[in-house]
Amino acid sequence: MIRIATLLVIVACLTVIGCQPPEGMAGPTKEEFDALKMQVEELQTNVADMQAAMDSFIEQYNMHIEKHHKGGATVTKPTTPSGGVKPPTQK
Amino acid sequence: MKKLIGITLAVSALLILVGCEGEGDGLVAPDVTYTVTDDGATLALEWNAVDGADGYYIYADGILIDSTTGLFYDATVPAGFYGVAAYAGDEESATDEVDCTPVETASITVYGNSDPAPDHPSGIGFTAAGACVTLALSEQTNWPDIDFYFDDANFAQLTIVSPGDHVPPYNDEENATAASGTDYDALEIAAGMGNYITQRTLAENAVLSFWIDPDGDGWGDANDHFGKMKIVSITGAAAPYTAVIDCAYQPIAGLRWVVTQ
DSSP: OHHHHHHHHHHHHHHHHHTSOOTTOSOOOHHHHHHHHHHHHHHHHHHHHHHHHHHHHHHHHHHHHHHHSTTOOOOOOOOOOOOEEOOOOBO | OHHHHHHHHHHHHHHHHHHHTTTTTSOOOOOEEEEEEGGGTEEEEEEOOOTTOSEEEEEETTEEEEEESSSEEEEOSOOSEEEEEEEETTEEEEEEEEEOOOEEEEEEEEEOTTOOOTTSOOEEEEOTTOOEEEEOTTOGGGGGGOSEEEESSSSSSOEEEOGGGEESOSSSOOOEEEEOOSOTTTOOBOOOTTSOBSEEEOOTTOEEEEEEOTTOSOTTOTTOEEEEEEEEEEEOSSSSOEEEEEEEEOOSTTOOBOOOO
């Protein structure tokens, strides 16, 4: 009886040990997720800062052109790309 | 008794003959057909000879404008309806009319293509019946039906562009517009050949003639259609712009008449 009980305990222990995932296969940990999230947020902030800097630069450039170079060509803010357009046809 | 029956029959026969007099003898309306000539400026009317007719009256929008003894008439003044009636002395037949009125669609809202939202369509197309419908460029199934699209992504200002000019093209059509003043109803005939371009910057209150040329091979095809467009409003200080337009589309292939009053 004791032998059977011992065997059952051993089987249970082996099952628990056998079900453990191999090292490195358990997926990212919560800490790793948090770090990744922070990196993404940092990138988003950088893109927004760059966009704002670009808008500011364009505005300042256009102001400068209008003030000091009458009739000079100003630039427009870039818009969402949608493919191109070929030259028009007169008919 | 026999005499009475005979008199009754004779009177009945006389009444029937008198009652039927005129039926089938009056002038019937001519059957009018047409062809479009003169680069879409003229509607050449033709009709069959009507028995007993002295000549034919020509009506434009219900007003008698001319008469002829011939079987054809070149209508060069744009109108909504042209009609022909046969006449003999004071008698006149019913009028057979050709409907030249354009199909009007008012208050169409379109969005510059820098706004990619599917519920903000940037394309328009004309149905077989001539109604103008908006079409989202993001739906590739719409591309074959696009007659024009509104571009503020490749241009600083809102620009109407032929679908064949886009890279890659939405379809192969070479449709174009021509500047035609600012009075929508005053424009009764779309601009002539040589005044059209496949890309045009839009301005508020501008009136444009448009030419749907699916084959891109000039005037004369059965699938060439003309019309006019009013740019009612353009909103937005910069892209994305929104525009409201009115359109009138001439269903008769090749005809440039666009009378809307």
